[in-house]
Amino acid sequence: MSNQIHNISEELIKELIKSAASVRKNAYAPYSHFKVGAALYAENLDGGYEIIIGCNVENASYPAGNCAERTAVFKAVSEGYNKFKAIAIVGGADEKTDYTSPCGICRQVLREFVTPNDFYVIMAKNENDYIIKTLDELLPMSFGPDNLK
Numbered sequence: 612m613s614n615q616i617h618n619i620s621e622e623l624i625k626e627l628i629k630s631a632a633s634v635r636k637n638a639y640a641p642y643s644h645f646k647v648g649a650a651l652y653a654e655n656l657d658g659g660y661e662i663i664i665g666c667n668v669e670n671a672s673y674p675a676g677n678c679a680e681r682t683a684v685f686k687a688v689s690e691g692y693n694k695f696k697a698i699a700i701v702g703g704a705d706e707k708t709d710y711t712s713p714c715g716i717c718r719q720v721l722r723e724f725v726t727p728n729d730f731y732v733i734m735a736k737n738e739n740d741y742i743i744k745t746l747d748e749l750l751p752m753s754f755g756p757d758n759l760k
């Protein structure tokens with residue numbers, strides 16, 4: 612499933628998926644055994660781009676765990692990047708992969724930093740099998756920074 616309308620290149624999509632699959636190996640998921648990797652495409656200070664990766668990090672106190680997507684966003688923002696264009700997510704139980712849809716909290720965290728109809732969420736089983744949705748499709752009528760002005 613790779614023919615949706617979007618404006619990021621096939622090459623970049625594959626690179627993001629490869630990065631997400633690679634960081635997924637670091638997932639710390641001893642409780643759920645559901646391992647997730649995320650790769651965020653972020654504009655850097657020179658107008659170029661960086662790929663910032665994250666995995667899920669669980670905790671013996673279950674609610675203290677963090678999703679892969681938020682790990683990537685928080686890493687990025689703390690390193691000075693806060694303009695994002697896309698995120699690839701590769702997840703699944705144990706070594707399997709399935710299309711992994713970001714949770715509601717991660718959707719809202721992403722919302723803070725993006726234009727919802729111009730930010731692409733790539734949910735991938737592998738480099739050749741993925742679904743792309745805009746954040747606006749996944750989080751319609753969202754509440755964002757402009758609402759507080």
Ligand code: THU
Pocket residue numbers: 640643645646647666667668669676677678679680700702711712713714
């Ligand atoms: N998880 C993510 O990291 N991202 C998602 O998009 C879905 C869920 C994690 C949280 C938890 O560590 C495990 O997957 C099971 O929910």
